Amino acid sequence: MDHFDNNCQQIAKLLLLISSTYISFRTKDTAMIKHDLETIRHSTAHLMAQALIELYPNEKIQLGIGPVIENGFYYDIDTELQIGDEQLPLIEKKMKELIKKKIPIERHEINRQDAIKLFKKLEQPLKVELIEDFPDEEVITYYTQGNFIDLCRGPHVNHTGELSPYFKLLNTAGAYWRGQQDKKMLQRIYAVCFDSKESLKEHLNFLEQAKKRDHRKLGKELHLFHFDPVAPASPFFLPKGAHLYNALIDFMREVYKRYNYQEVITPQVLDAELWHTSGHYEHYHENMYFTKIDEREFAFKPMNCPCHMLMFSNFKYSYRDLPLRYADFGRLHRYERSGVVSGLTRVRTFCQDDAHIFIQPEKIQAEIEQLIEMFFICYKHFDFQDIKVALSTRPEKKVGSDEIWDNAEKALEKALQSSGVDFHINEGDGAFYGPKIDIQVADALKRYHQLGTIQLDFQLPERFDLKYTNQEGQSVRPVVIHRALLGSLERFIGVYIEHVGGAFPFWLAPVQAKIIPVKNELHLEHAAKITQQFSKLGFRIQLDERNETMGLKTRETQKAKIPYMIVIGDQEIEKQTLSLRAYGEQKTSDYSIEETIEIFQKLNQQKLPQGLRDFS
């Protein structure tokens, strides 16, 4: 211990020397300008730990790790004390007090053995565990601020007065120690931290906006879907939600026509034997629903692939038939563990815009190029402008020869390059059965969501012994490409609701326009005629014939985010016009009925992206 004390003093002296020669530049508002945000966040994590210990001196608080994350930091701690949302303001207050005290933060170096002794003495077993994993000769650094000591690599600010008061403790949650399921669950406190009042405000505002757009909230408000405990994590689509669902399928069908896909329909419940053949029984058993009937074990399909493999193996195909593209909107069931399900984004029953492409190995690149084109056209159509592409290559555990993988990875990479898209490579992140391309899109709040995926598969063709006859008359194995563009319709609907904030474009909106007569007894008859005229043209139009005020009807139409509101009164009847007000706008415009039809028809044409309308 004396060796350690000695060491400590020397470092303290040295630090004093350094800090006294350090000229700090301060502006009036920002005390922390000389440090980068990451350092500030990191030091603020320590500050939070110090605040906790000072706030609850009689509690045993064992510190885990407190790293910097996007927008802030967290700290994992182990304590009997239950830290809930009520405690967060108290901790914040304590932290701000400590900032005002300008407590010096000092760096110390120490050898591993002494570090273990020190943190044992401090009764910080989690820290001891961390140090014990360091190599023997490693020089350990720790920091002191007042009576608080924390193991840390640094760097940190010089004293707590340099820290930003623009932080907020957000919430608490459980987290496994060292991220391992078999280890103890610690309490984690999440916080955001910025270097200016404006940035913090902006971020909190962002969180509020995100909350407003939450698809679960909008889904209820706009009568799109609901959930019921009788079917956990399984959405019930109400008429308006079902419209979106079907409209997306219609959309994909139009896309498929232009890219030579053929739609198939396959069974829902299939003999367990099939899932043994496919390998799902061994590897995916935990996530499958089973049922027994006539002493035979069946499973609900969690994926369509095995069905398509059967379909392929039922015929003898020539290379001339390839690529063969089977699309399937079959309903899938996956038993997701209770803690992982959420809204529409992770559910237990869903539908993918799924397709499997059976292809000659040498044709992979061309097919991928076409897929990339199709994906980009479609994502942009839904106004996802920011698209991230990742190529995931072979993992350690894999099937198939290195030669196959080399060719496949090269084909994917070449296809991405020739398509001119930016992409990054996730080394070793591919599925064991083949490399894949994952596509993420940013929504209106710049949050990224994974939608589509393109996966090569060398495994299933093997397991199902798929063959086609090549030009030389030999029987050879095709490669299978799994691909989904929207991903699951449920998830896509969830993401898209948040992207557009529930205000769908005209072509997709469940109700495209609402007709409001000014005075029912004078105008209802005419309004009903107009409604019928538009309905007969296929527009989704609703007549509001309730005896309510215009104010109320206007308010409800706006709240329902219906693209157009059409008011009909004396003036309109006399001039044979319609008063149109677009969603989100204050002003109204008068159009003749014919002009309105033209406007609506034009808007409906946006159903298909330009790139596909002109497709030859």
Added chain:
RNA sequence: GCUCACGUGGCUCAGUGGUAGAGCACUUCCUUGGUAAGGAAGAGGUCACGGGUUCAAUCCCCGUCGUGAGCUCCA
């Protein structure tokens, strides 16, 4: 699955150890209205479910189910 929180009329949410309240929605009546809430009356709840403690539980305790924030998982 794990940790924590939550579950009160269709929706959003108050509330209390002595079996419940508001606003919106709903029904009826009045109002005949020109672009974000006209007025009145009425109906509607085993306070998620099952146990326990108590003279008495919607409230306290335990369990189950569901939901949320995370963690872990994601062929």
